Amino acid sequence: MRLLTTIRAGRVDLALLATLAVYAVLAYVLNVMFFSALGDSQIKGLMVVASLLCLALRWQRRAWGAGGMASLLYPALLYTAVLLLSYLINDGFMSTINSFLVGVVFLYCAAVVRLSAGVVMGLCLIAAVEVVLLMVFGVGRAQWGGRLGGFTNPIFLGMFTCSMSVLCAYLAAGNGRARLSMALWLAALAFLTATLMTQSRGVAIAYLLLVPLLLYFLVRNRLGSVPLGVTLLVALVLILSWAATSETTRDRFYETQQEVGLLSKQENSDQTYLTSMGFRILLWRFSLAVAAEHPLFGVGDERFQQLKKAWSASGRFPAILSEHQPTTHAHNQYLQELAMRGVVGLAALLTLLIAPAVKGVRLMRSGRIGQARCGALLLSLTLAFAVFSLTEVALKHPEKIILFVVVGFIALRLSQERQPVIDDHADEHRRGGCG
DSSP states (O other), rough: OOHHHHHHHOOOOOOOOOOOOHHHHHHHHTTTTTSSTTTTTHHHHHHHHHHHHHHHHHHTOOOOOOTTOHHHHHHHHHHHHHHHHHHHHHHHHHHHHHHHHEEEEEEEEOOOOOOOOHHHHHHHHHHHHHHHHHHHHTTTTTTTOOOOOOOHHHHHHHHHHHHHHHHHHHHHHOOEEEHHHHHHHHHHHHHHHHHHHHHHHHTTTHHHHHHHHHHHHHHHHHHOHHHHHHHHHHHHHHHHHHHHHHHHHHHHHHHHHHHHHHHTTTTHHHHHHTTTHHHHHHHHHHHHHHHSTTTOOOOHHHHHHHHHHHHHHTTOTHHHHSSSSSOOOOHHHHHHHHHHHHHHHHHHHHHHHHHHHHHHHHTTTTSBBBHHHHHHHHHHHHHHHHHHHHHHHHTSHHHHHHHHHHHHHHHHTTTTTOBBOOOOHHHHHSSSSSO
């Protein structure tokens, strides 16, 4: 309605345009990037447009502060600076640098825009419908050997669905509108199911931290009800029972068992390192060896790949290291930082993960239900990416970087909205969304 009024009046409402541009970014990330063949091809352009409009709005309002984004903005800026410095000293991944540059600018510029929790909830529910359709029709499953991947890598999709399950859960927690709350809880369960269907073990183990944190938040703030709890418990039992008895899960479990069996024999053979777990362990050993010889700034990507070939040829490491996926990354964000960017890179990465987590804890203790909810969401996001980084490079590829930035932006921006103070009255606990 406001948009139609603005158009009819023949005037430009800069705040409205900036807000719509930010929502377009959120809609692309939550509803397009992991569900369409377009992937991340358009997201940087959208973020640049949104950033320019928001920057103009900042100029109009003479508002230049961090807008509550400091705990994510400054660590991301530091990490981006280290990426650039490392690129100048050695080399690196230009797509990673570009994604962080665009993400940092968006975080700063878009902080001037107010978000509506209702709009974010709507985007999440649309995404839930999309992921259900993806599971039903199994787009791309044959391509990935039965794993749910859609138009992207199953691991990438698993990171997205895991993050979305957390986002939906905290938007649902204590929501005053019963039907909307139930829809969001069901959306969270749908994303959980999709995560299991990706069969991404390194992603699924994040729930070992995320679920207890969610339960702690609900119990601490006395949120939820008995009917809701029973419904969700039944749904969760059905999902886990299906996962435990499905053929693909049994095959994945058997595969994992075989890989662990080969590793337990401690045989330094190519067969041992051809497995998913075996090759990761070989890469981790190699990355630590590289970091030990180049501790401060690392060696960069090109030298990292050259050393793989040289040390394989010399017999220092098995030949399979350079023959199997010869240009692969380290399959561990922390060890990759050490090997390619040294302790400087690792320190910047840890800052990027720890600073938002600390902010999340502080928000959880703020005494306001909305801030507490957003704080738990922010803490969950950083914990999830910290766990993802144990077996993957969770902050290397553009779509994963943008996902981290956008969900973090949602949590921090919604936490700035006014919320009722937590007290002893049950109805006060159940009012409002995350924002």
